Amino acid sequence: xxxxxxxxxxxxxxxxxxxxxxxxxxxxxxxxxxxxxxxxxxxxxxxxxxxxxxxxxxxxxxxxxxxxxxxxxxxxxxxxxxxxxxxxxxxxxxxxxxxxxx
Ligand code: HEC
Numbered sequence: 001x002x003x004x005x006x007x008x009x010x011x012x013x014x015x016x017x018x019x020x021x022x023x024x025x026x027x028x029x030x031x032x033x034x035x036x037x038x039x040x041x042x043x044x045x046x047x048x049x050x051x052x053x054x055x056x057x058x059x060x061x062x063x064x065x066x067x068x069x070x071x072x073x074x075x076x077x078x079x080x081x082x083x084x085x086x087x088x089x090x091x092x093x094x095x096x097x098x099x100x101x102x
Pocket of ligand 1: 036
């Protein structure tokens with residue numbers, strides 16, 4: 001990463017919180033693909049110890065992700081995942097899973 005980009009990082013982080021800019025300028029797997037490893041791209045989990053997210057309530061899921069981030073709802077993997085995405089991404093993912101059929 002260039003020096004100038006590095007210097008712009010704190011600003012980018014703030015913009016990301018406002019939902020105006022992606023959290024990282026570097027290419028990476030999309031959050032939806034990372035979540036899909038456990039929750040399925042269709043929101044149907046393949047593993048018995050992972051909840052289905054398809055057709056779940058949007059605001060409920062968003063609130064759960066905030067709770068995972070803060071540690072209020074303790075869970076190792078979800079805490080890590082919830083911390084690796086921006087609030088705008090959490091919102092978009094909640095809307096995405098809520099829109100899927102069960
Ligand atoms: C390593 C597997 C794994 C990955 C990757 C993962 N999750 Fe989860 N997720 C879980 C498990 C397991 C739970 C249940 C947590 C518990 O028991 O409290 C969960 C719970 C949740 C819940 C709460 C569901 C409910 O019914 O309360 C939401 C919302 C959620 N995950 C969203 C996501 C999103 C969005 C991503 C991607 C950014 C993601 N998860 C990535 C395993 C994963």
